[in-house]
Amino acid sequence: MPAVLLALLVAAMTVAVSVGAVTVPLGDVWRIVGHHLTGGGPAADPVTDQIVWTFRAPRVVLAALAGAGLAVSGVVLQAVVANPLADPYVLGVSSGASLGAVLVITLTTGALGGLGVSTAAFAGATGAVALVFLLGRRAGRLAPTRLVLSGVAVGYLFLAATSYLQLRATPTELRTVMFWMLGSVAGAKWEQLPLVTCVVLTGTAALVLFGRRLNALLVGDESAAALGVDTHRLRAALLLLASLLTGTVIAVAGGIGFVGLMIPHLVRLTSGADHRRLLPRSALAGAVYLVLVDLLSRTLDRPNELPLGILTALFGAPFFLWLLRRNKSLDTV
């Protein structure tokens, strides 16, 4: 199954690089990628090379990384707050990131002008999560329900500020804001990829190591404690890792919704509840899904591009409703 998913991912990424306003044959795609990776082989003509290597390849890689990060983060948060409706944004990450991004987009001439949108979004996400952690504590421990409710409250608080800024924005700024909030990998550049790759891969690997303990967390805090899990330290560590993943992804790709909610449930249906299998498979499935969604986002309405969030929700919402009807274990929660 992981091998199949990996093959699917490679295939999806190749096709995604190949298809666009100009379709590049699959063989040329590989030749150009091989040329850049190994330095050997014949160089393609400069235009095709630029299309493949400078524009499409980084955005496809970023889409894969974002999908993987969001799916993994979703799996972890659903287990940690013991709620099937949890997604990567349940702790207010997206509202914080949005505020940071909107501040920079609408106040470019102000004090924040020098700051990049990504940096500001990451700072906003960090601030929101820190606030939620502070509010979600009780007697020094992070309580799941309190965390979720704090996340909702902080989300609304930040949304108020974001909405106010949007009202004052010019139409051009507003369009940028909308696009950012719905997520896009159109602006991907090679320079930003090493950091994102590093965070997503190491974060996912670390979370896989926690897989056995994540499984124990599923049976409730008391039983998990009796199974030998220090639930409070584990929860804090997992939330920090998941927030780092989400914050990084949202900083570079905006607020892509639904991936982190639907991919974990989809993979659970086929792989069961064991996080040691669930996490790597969700990462691969999330990557495949977002690569394909990104491909659609730039081919459905050519030459316009659609934000990813519109398409992920368009496919995600009906799927989610179907899942609700089908999954009997959701009734017991």
Next chain:
Amino acid sequence: MKLTVNGVHLTLDHRPVLRDVSLEVPPGAVVGLVGPNGSGKSTLLRTIYRSLRPRGGVVRVDGDDIWALSARAAARRTAAVLQDGNGGPTAMRVTEMVALGRTAHHGLLGRDTAEDLRAVAEALDLCGVRDLAGREVVSLSGGERQRVLLARALAQRPGLLVLDELTNHLDIRARFELMDLIRTTGISTLAVLHDLDLAARLCDRLVALHRGEVVAAGPVLEVLTPGLLGEVFGVAASAARHADGVVRVTYAAEPLAPEPSPAVTPGPEPRPEPSPRPGPNSGPGPSPRPGPEPRPTAGPEPRPTPALEPPPEQPPEPEREPQPSVS
């Protein structure tokens, strides 16, 4: 393994929940923890399976303070079957649930070993749930579910079992079967039980908890006196050993008046309890575990159902003494 709870104090939300609680579970013994709702039973258990750290006092398992051990090391000694958790939002399967018992035997990098598989397989067999291995836990009946949770605890290979209302919501046959199962494991057990009859039947000793304090501890009949039943549980009741060797609790129809004063005991007179002196052929053998208890099936010997009063025919000498004389 031996459990020693010594002088445990605990306050939750500035309210004392446990006050100077001390008790002991000798190796291999089954000790029942009884008490009305809110008496602190489950909280006491939480201090034993290392979920709540007591403010004062020590909990020792096999001689070591459990808070001096890591969470994992403590869980390799103590396993618990609790009321919480049913597999969360996911459809966990029986094998996966039982395999969770191996969590404490691994660090971050541990992969499943042959030892893990053996422990899980043995636990599935012992609890008679091998046939259910592929089923989803949410689809099981109450009795099956409890067996699976017990299998998870056994897969942990503990020296001490902690059970919180293991037999709640189970039909009578399932209760007896589960209790027999625990007896056959030979693992030291501390069990919270609401059903006093079941507690009397299963346990070597009882500890009665009332408002966070131990009010009685010892052999079953020494704890379940009419005085204690009245004072702690607010019922007019008495316990006695019947001809088949089983201790039964008999309740009056009416509860006692509220705020029972210790003087109001409905029984005739405090019966001189036959001191748990072991009979000649029933002494505490090398194993503290008595054989399987006589099952009260449709009784072969016709006896009148016991009324409120203690049964008239007291066996002169119990043929089977379920209380091993524990130190």
